[in-house]
Amino acid sequence: MADKVEFNTMKLDDIDRRILRALQRDGRMANNELANEVGLSPSPCLRRVKLLEEAGVIDRYVAVLNPASIGKGLTFFTRIWLKTQDEDTVQHFATEVAKLPQVMECYLMLGDCDALVRVVAADVNDYRRFQSEHLSRIKGVQNVKTDVPSWTIKYTSELPI
Template identity: 70%
Template structure:
């Protein structure tokens, strides 16, 4: 789908506030409500807009620690990788999982209440996944930027 300037304005506005009512969105992007709604529906149908979510304040819900875990597997064969990814998908503490090129096999972003909570997660879940050879945890000292907005 080719995005024009109006589509980009719609997407920028919805990234900032996904709860915008259509009338307000139309006003912000310079359209009347009916064509604006039509464009939003086309963006949704094309998969440009995947879904709408609420972004939560992690510390306020008891998940004040974010860690990054680099994971090495015993092998990179399909069975080992598939088993690992299937297990990771079941763990709600893992909020991001990336198959990596380079030093490690996977990079995970994990949320936990605190360091003890993460350690228990690592012992009880992460290192028990068959095929996990090694886990190195990186603990960020300060969050400088975290956004879900993509540049348009």
């Protein structure tokens, strides 16, 4: 089967990939419409979607908001250095930072800094308060340095398939 590509536990064929592309673009696309787009009747199309969900390929469906319209129009990238690298400090940091609602992304890094965090905020003051009241207070955080984007050129959740 030349068009079958195997990833993890589930093989995705051409139709699966078309389904995924369509649903990444429009997560509320009606099944009838999706079926039409991928060239199946609604019933098998729905079954495939269910399979993709059950297999965890489709993780979830979300509403994507316009950040500015809910007062979180600014993004900041914060590099963080920890006091030590031991497992307890790292794990504690991870647990605490993940709890902060203004943190959208957090990565433990292999190079330049110990962690990289993307934070949303209303304005610079909002960010500064967040940093001093929440981020810098996490036990183990030694140093914090923030970079500010002037323009978000691209921000998508759509993975290439």
